[in-house]
Amino acid sequence: xxxxxxxxxxxxxxxxxxxxxxxxxxxxxxxxxxxxxxxxxxxxxxxxxxxxxxxxxxxxxxxxxxxxxxxxxxxxxxxxxxxxxxxxxxxxxxxxxxxxxxxxxxxxxxxxxxxxxxxxxxxxxxxxxxxxxxxxxxxxxxxxxxxxxxxxxxxxxxxxxxxxxxxxxxxxxxxxxxxxxxxxxxxxxxxxxxxxxxxxxxxxxxxxxxxxxxxxx
Amino acid sequence: xxxxxxxxxxxxxxxxxxxxxxxxxxxxxxxxxxxxxxxxxxxxxxxxxxxxxxxxxxxxxxxxxxxxxxxxxxxxxxxxxxxxxxxxxxxxxxxxxxxxxxxxxxxxxxxxxxxxxxxxxxxxxxxxxxxxxxxxxxxxxxxxxxxxxxxxxxxxxxxxxxxxxxxxxxxxxxxxxxxxxxxxxxxxxxxx
Numbered sequence: 527x528x529x530x531x532x533x534x535x536x537x538x539x540x541x542x543x544x545x546x547x548x549x550x551x552x553x554x555x556x557x558x559x560x561x562x563x564x565x566x567x568x569x570x571x572x573x574x575x576x577x578x579x580x581x582x583x584x585x586x587x588x589x590x591x592x593x594x595x596x597x598x599x600x601x602x603x604x605x606x607x608x609x610x611x612x613x614x615x616x617x618x619x620x621x622x623x624x625x626x627x628x629x630x631x632x633x634x635x636x637x638x639x640x641x642x643x644x645x646x647x648x649x650x651x652x653x654x655x656x657x658x659x660x661x662x663x664x665x666x667x668x669x670x671x672x673x674x675x676x677x678x679x680x681x682x683x684x685x686x687x688x689x690x691x692x693x694x695x696x697x698x699x700x701x702x703x704x705x706x707x708x709x710x711x712x713x714x715x716x717x718x719x720x721x722x723x724x725x726x727x728x729x730x731x732x733x734x735x736x737x738x739x740x741x742x743x
Numbered sequence: 744x745x746x747x748x749x750x751x752x753x754x755x756x757x758x759x760x761x762x763x764x765x766x767x768x769x770x771x772x773x774x775x776x777x778x779x780x781x782x783x784x785x786x787x788x789x790x791x792x793x794x795x796x797x798x799x800x801x802x803x804x805x806x807x808x809x810x811x812x813x814x815x816x817x818x819x820x821x822x823x824x825x826x827x828x829x830x831x832x833x834x835x836x837x838x839x840x841x842x843x844x845x846x847x848x849x850x851x852x853x854x855x856x857x858x859x860x861x862x863x864x865x866x867x868x869x870x871x872x873x874x875x876x877x878x879x880x881x882x883x884x885x886x887x888x889x890x891x892x893x894x895x896x897x898x899x900x901x902x903x904x905x906x907x908x909x910x911x912x913x914x915x916x917x918x919x920x921x922x923x924x925x926x927x928x929x930x931x932x933x934x935x
Contacts, residue, residue, distance in 0.1 A: 639752040646757055649764040679749045687753055688765040693859045727859050730818065737811035 529603040530736060532610045533628035537651075538644035539615030542634040542668035544571035545702055545711075547612040549725045550732070551585045552711040554608065557729075561608040562586040566595035566620050572612050578709025596623035603629075622651055630736060634668040634696075637680040649689075664735060666728060667695035694727040816929070819860055823921030826853035827914045834913030835906050846913045850874050853921055861928035877920060 534547040544567065551561045563582070565572035568591040576587040590598045591614070599609045611628070613621045625631060631652065635645040645665060652663065665684060670677040677695070684691050701712040701721035708714075712721035753761060826849050833845030851874055858865040 639754075642752040643754070643757070646753070646760050646764060650760050653763040653766065676749070680752050683752055687761050689761070693863075693865070727856075730815070730860065734811060734815065 529605070529607040529609060530629045531599050531603050531627055532608070532630045532632060532732075533599075533613060533624045534610065534632045534634065535613040535621060535625055535628075536633050536635065536641070536645055536648045537615065537617050537621065538641055538648075541615065541636055541641055541644075542696060543567070543615060544569075544575075544612050546632065546634050546666065546668065546696065546728075547610050548572055548575055548582055548585075549696075549702075549711045549713065550729055551610050552583050553713045553722075553725050553729045555583055555585045556713055556717070559608055560586070561610055562588060562602050564595060564599050564602070564609060564611045565589050566591050566624055567612050567614045569614075575706060575709045578707070580708045580710035580714055582709060582711070583714045591620065593619050593623060595620050596627035599624065599627055617647070617651075625651060629662065630732070631663045632732070633663065633665045635665050635680075635684075636669050637667055637671075637674070637677040642680065642684070662735065664690050664692050664732070666692045669698045670695050672697045692728060692731050694724060694731050696724055696728070697721075815860060816925070819857055819921075819925045819928075822853060822856045822860065823918055823925065826850070826856075826921065827918040830917035831910040831914035834910035837906070842909060842913070846917065847874050850877075850917055850920055853917065854924060857921065857924050857928060863928055874920075877916075 532550070534543045534550075536543060547563060551563045554561045563572050563576075563585055565587060570589060570591065572582075572587055573589050576582050576585075588598060588602070595611065599611050602609045611624045613624045625648075633645050633648055635641045649663065667677060667681060681691055681695075697720070699712070699721045701716065701719060705712050705715045705721075711725070712719055713725055716722055830846050830849045833849055834842060836842045836845055851871060854870050854874070855865050857863075858870075
């Protein structure tokens with residue numbers, strides 16, 4: 527059985543890649559799955575979280591910020607694991623290789639024109655994949671101000687342009703940095719809290735997309 | 744509410760890049776650079792309508808997909824139940840205006856959650872109009888219940904009867920709307 531590689535990527539720093547990757551991994555871990563996080567970001571944010579008290583709830587974390595990160599993920603996926611890769615927030619060989627290795631690319635984007643620009647650059651690199659290989663991609667709005675005009679404006683514009691955007695989004699909440707103090711995510715601290723519910727909604731949406739892909743395969 | 748007019752986030756110089764990206768990321772191998780939301784939503788809708796028709800046992804589905812849709816249905820039911828309970832609690836408010844506003848807000852919240860679950864675009868203004876319309880239609884009944892509940896507070900004997908009627912009505916309306924929307928989403932009918 528071959529597992530799935532989810533690459534969380536965008537060529538811009540501070541967009542929430544590590545947060546999205548860790549939150550999804552912890553959520554699925556709590557739901558009884560066994561995801562593995564590959565920290566391919568030289569900032570090692572995931573590794574630092576895993577080094578704190580709650581250690582991301584026991585999610586398996588592998589540090590590989592080298593050019594071999596994509597191969598590491600492929601090896602793990604070959605053994606049937608669900609692999610989530612946190613990539614560097616800039617254009618690099620590692621980031622491009624991890625994009626190429628992905629079964630699914632999740633692109634966090636803050637509701638800001640600068641993030642949108644870099645998101646397009648990130649997705650643009652997918653259009654240059656060898657053999658014209660297509661990727662299953664979704665963008666997810668992160669760090670949004672709830673019900674703000676700018677968040678709705680960016681969402682509407684991305685959707686109108688034909689870019690695939692998840693319905694769920696990660697609202698900017700103190701629950702994230704607070705949970706990080708313990709090396710946790712909101713799902714571990716307050717399973718029924720609003721942040722955890724948003725993470726659950728995003729994970730469920732991804733399950734539907736990935737399930738549809740597997741059903742079609 | 745007037746909405747600010749904001750300039751576009753995608754620069755005109757990036758239009759070609761967007762087209763290339765859309766062509767590269769759509770799930771359909773045969774599509775070119777068409778709008779991905781159209782492609783994805785249509786594809787998903789067709790996929791669902793062809794693989795999850797109501798009461799059609801002849802269509803073969805993968806077990807994964809069956810499990811996934813069943814799980815989604817369970818989650819949807821849970822959302823409706825939770826919001827029905829909340830609506831019942833809101834229905835206990837003795838003031839009719841507070842009572843109705845509370846129930847409307849809970850129904851809106853429920854529909855937003857359901858549309859998120861089913862990946863249907865949630866249009867707040869349109870949905871709000873829909874909810875106001877439904878509650879407006881139910882207003883005579885709701886107001887009657889609310890009035891009874893208010894009288895109930897004054898008259899000591901049926902003190903809790905009015906509140907109970909109001910709470911039950913709120914829960915029933917919320918659950919009924921939820922079930923209707925779930926069925927609608929399962930059949931991929933548009934929101935509202």
